[in-house]
Amino acid sequence: MPPFDWRDWLARARRLWRTSLQLRTVAITVALSTVAVTIISGYMSLSIATNLYEARKQQVLAEARQATASAQQLFDSSVTQTGTIDLETANSTAQTTIRAATSNPGGTQYAILRSEGQSSAQIMQSVTSRELDISVISSELESQVTRGDGSVYAQAVSLSTAAGVDPGIVVGGAIEVPTAGQYELYLVYNVRDVQQTLDFVQQTLVIGSLLLVLTIGLVTFFVVRLAIAPVRVAADTAEKLAAGQLEERIPEKGEDVIATLARSFNRMADSLQRQITQLADLSRVQQRFVSDVSHELRTPLTTIRLAGDVLYDQRDQFAPATARTAELLHTQVERFESMLGDLLEMSRFDAGAAQLDIEPTNLVRLVEDSLEGIRPLAEEKGSELRLVAPGGYFEADADARRLRRILQNLLGNAVDHGEGRPVVVYVDSDADAVAIAVRDYGVGMSAEELERVFDRFWRADPSRQRSTGGTGLGLAIATEDAHLHGGALDVWSIEGEGSCFRLTLPRRPGRPLTGSPIDLPPVDPLDAALAEIGGGPDD
Structure with a gap:
């Protein structure tokens, strides 16, 4: 098996590209359709991803506000009439309240952390979910939460799980615990379900885009083939006419513009055939006439040439006027003979007999x-x-x-x-x-x-x-x-x-x-x- 020659393959591809109008039309249509579908699909994918994320973000913010408010209310209600609070019981109850206030298909983790830089009569122990990696809480989010203005703040993060890395959202808010000071409540939501939904949508868009481009390519191929077939027939017929097959015509079918083109082309071919035939007949008659006349003039010209040569050789014996006449006769006979030879040569060229x-x-x-x-x-x-x-x-x-x-x-x-x-x-x-x-x-x-x-x-x-x-x-x-x-x-x-x-x-x-x-x-x-x-x- 001969080695693959990429230069030969590239030359063949270029030749096919230059000679095939159908290939160029389909390729350009598919390329432009691919660009357009890619842009549209990308825009749709981005819009859907943004909407899904924003919708889920608003949901977790609402849950976080509810959980933060419930935890704050629980701590406030845990204060006894003597102004004391059982922090351990309140902390355990708050965790139960937080878990009850949140619902997430991917699971919700939480952390209750004491804010730094404060002193209080009592200290409640900070707690975190068992699988929570505290490093997902960034310093930027922590600084926003510690302001304690009653708002909750969210931040997108990546969560490491046993199955890999999942997208997540961390929401944080401040809680005031009586006698213990300010604490920070963080809820970590795994939004793997949103990513799965987005992956499915993107996969559907990719498959749909590929099928759409393929459909456009196939439709363009058949439409262009349908439109180019009559042009190819016209080109083949024109080539045959140029090769001398003057009886060739384009088949006339239907009443559309292609049929009108075929009828016009055939009328033109009929007119050209008649004119070419007339010109060919006229050319043959003219060539035969020139050849016959040239040959017929040979015999009398030879006789005239002989007589003229005799007179020219004896011009010294004539009177001056007669001698000049003999010289003119000799010159003109030579010119006539030269012209006759040229005419015969041209007739050979016209007849294709010159070798x-x-x-x-x-x-x-x-x-x-x-x-x-x-x-x-x-x-x-x-x-x-x-x-x-x-x-x-x-x-x-x-x-x-x-x-x-x-x-x-x-x-x-x-x-x-x-x-x-x-x-x-x-x-x-x-x-x-x-x-x-x-x-x-x-x-x-x-x-x-x-x-x-x-x-x-x-x-x-x-x-x-x-x-x-x-x-x-x-x-x-x-x-x-x-x-x-x-x-x-x-x-x-x-x-x-x-x-x-x-x-x-x-x-x-x-x-x-x-x-x-x-x-x-x-x-x-x-x-x-x-x-x-x-x-x-x-x-």
């Missing part, structure tokens, strides 16, 4: 080849091409043809919009991902342009003279190529400060990306990139 040709690829070498290919155009524009590769794991499993196409598009855009300033390419990697960033210091883009930069057939400035591309599909195809690798193509740009496109790919296909080895924009400062030419971002 990767994976092979180990050295990114630094791939970037160097791409930089050499774009260098003539960069020199014509006056932009210096720089490569920053600090070192790392530069090999990755990727489709080199698609990566080269992405780089050609990013480098072409950087040169076209770089305003003759340097274009810096960063290559870096870690154990999980590789990244390439192309940074220019040209015109940059606004926030509105950033939101549309990857849209198909969109260009930031259609009137701007471009040396590469121009169909508006380059970044859209680059994004699809990045997603096909399981990577991402991100952009940063500020007007007047330039732009930076970052391509991040997993080193092995199928692994999720958790970050990029290159910041966006790269942390390499602009001054370091421009130090050798003595320029700055505003030069």
